[in-house]
Amino acid sequence: MSDIKRKPMIMPYHRHVLMCCGKSCGENIPLLNYLKNRLADEGLNIHETKAVRVNRAGCLGVCSEGPIMVVHPEGVWYCHLDEAAIDRIIEEHFKGDKVVDEFCFHGAIV
């Protein structure tokens, strides 16, 4: 019998988004779903070089300025999110590789 443990497999991705769905951010499940649906519409959930993985997070510790999300590998933090902000982040950051200064408050040279 082998001691080698099986490891989980996930789809490759380029960026990883953690969106706060904590209470103080309004438990953003609709906004989280909006982001996921928009990424799927754009093909960015499975894109060869720009795939974005999204996970729901608990409180990220910046509750007063939520909704909040952080984008890795850049370590860019966004605040005051709504659907219009998500649309801009998808276009300018995820597709255009340019941080959206208007919503960024940490982690990038802006």
Ligand code: FES
């Ligand atoms: S509940 Fe969202 S940062 Fe705290």
